[in-house]
Amino acid sequence: MMMAAARKATNWFAIGVTAAAVVVVLVVGGVVWFANSQATSPGTLPQSSAVNTDTGAIAVGSGPKTVDTYVDFMCPVCNSFEQSYGPTLQQLVDADSITLNIHPIAILDRLSQGTDYSTRAANAAYCVAVDDPGAVSAFVKALYAQQPKENTAGLDDATLASVATSAGASDAVSSCISDGTYTKFVTAMTEKTPLQAGATSIQTPTIAIDGTVLTNKTDLSGDPQKDIVARLNG
Structure with a gap:
């Protein structure tokens, strides 16, 4: 027992x-x-009629066809793309031919002396989109006009806020920028950038027309009529 x-x-x-x-x-x-x-986690989502919180796209225009641009605001090649293709894309937006989806991403933080400029600039773009979607195009153009060189600290938050308000955003955008409100969202959306054919890492700019991703070396000749317009019409 x-x-x-x-x-x-x-x-x-x-x-x-x-x-x-x-x-x-x-x-x-x-x-x-x-x-x-x-x-x-994508963190705080930028709640704006212009922002697709699933893809990170900031929509400019409302045309039936789409052009998606994945850009890092410290990337000099992105600036070159803007100078060559930007006017044509804007004309297509104004003609209601396309919706231009701008994806601000961050892959060059390592080239801004520890200030994470790429992420901060992309965050600022979302801050502007939430504050006033109509100011996005002017803000993007202004960022490229003042683009810092690689391996510099980049624009500080106060300057980014000044650029934003000059583009049409309200003073309220300043705290969004300095707080880095959408920093985690930028990181999460960067990871969704499609790879170009044959690439093993994200490249900027990456361009997609009606969902078809172009390859910089073979599909972007510098001629927007050939590279963009012809593909949209084809």
Whole structure:
């Protein structure tokens, strides 16, 4: 009888230890899941009629065809693209031929002396889109006009806010920029940038016409009529 009782007590002890171990595993798993979800969370979403919070696109215009541009505001090639193709894209927007989807992304933070300029500039673009979607085009043009060179600190937040208000945004945009309100969103949307054919990493600018991603080396000759207009009409 005593041996049976002892055996029974030992069994309950083993069950208790097992249950406790399961609880610990669940707690640890929950902590890991939470940490991972926080790391990959898009954070605060830019609530604006112009912003697609699934893709990160800031829409300019409302034409039936689409041109998507994935740009880093510190990227000199993106600036060259803007100078060569920007006027044609704006004409197509004004003619209600296209919706221009601007995707501000950040892949060149490492080239801004620790200030994360690419992320800050992209965040500022979303701040402007939320404050006044109509100011986005002017803000983007102004950013390129004042584009800092790679391996410099870039524009500070106060200057970004000044550029934004000069483009038509309200003074309220300043706190959004200095707070980095959409920093996590920029990071999450950058990861959604499509890869060009044959590429193993994100390249800027990346351009897509009606969903078809172009390849910089073979599809962008510098002639917007050939590279953009012809493809839209084809």
